[in-house]
Amino acid sequence: MxxxxxxxxxxxxxxxxxxxxxxxxxxxxxxxxxxxxxxxLRQERIDAYSAFGGALANYRRGQLDLWFVKHVHGAESDVPEMRREAQRLRAAALEAMFRVQLVTEAADVVEAGRQAMRAIDRLSKAESRPELDRARDASRTLIYDFISTARPRAVVAENS
Structure with a gap:
């Protein structure tokens, strides 16, 4: 037993x-x-945020180039080409923004990106050099604000 x-x-x-x-x-x-x-997810966010920041900077440069061709250089023949380039850069920035929207649930990050896009959109519409300078400063600040807003989300993944 x-x-x-x-x-x-x-x-x-x-x-x-x-x-x-x-x-x-x-x-x-x-x-x-x-x-x-x-x-x-953290790595995807870092990639998306940095790609969007770069796309915003490129779009901003394209808008400034367009403004200078229209207002300073007076090369009317270059305007259509510069406008197409600015549109291409805007499309690339929008694509990068969509990627940001897909990898984050943080509304403040998305809103900061939208504000930067709107500020850059206004650059080529400036009527004078002082107006351009104010718009250029505002757009630069808003790009940096986007990165500052996104940074904490890239360090630690949301909902982890």
Missing amino acids: EAVAASAVAVLGTLFGSALTYALQRRTVMRTERFTRSER
Whole structure:
């Protein structure tokens, strides 16, 4: 009878040990998967935020180039080409903004990006050099504001 009891205890102990090992390993795997997913999202955010910041800077440069061709250089023949280039740069910035919207749930980041886009849109519409200078300063500030707003979201993934 003792041998049967000892065997039963050994079998139950083995089953309990196996179940406990399974539970602990499963928890470790889930934690690792959660960390990996969070890190991948963080990297995607960094990529999206920096790509959008760069696209905003390029679009801003294109708008300024267009303004100078129209108002300073007087090269009317270059205006259509510069306008197309500014439109291409705006499309690239919009594409980058859409990517930002896809990788973040932070409304303040998206709004900061939209404000920067609107400020850059206004550059080529400036009627005078002082007006352009104010719009240029505002657009630069809003690009930096976007990056400042996005930075904390890139350091730690949301909902992790």
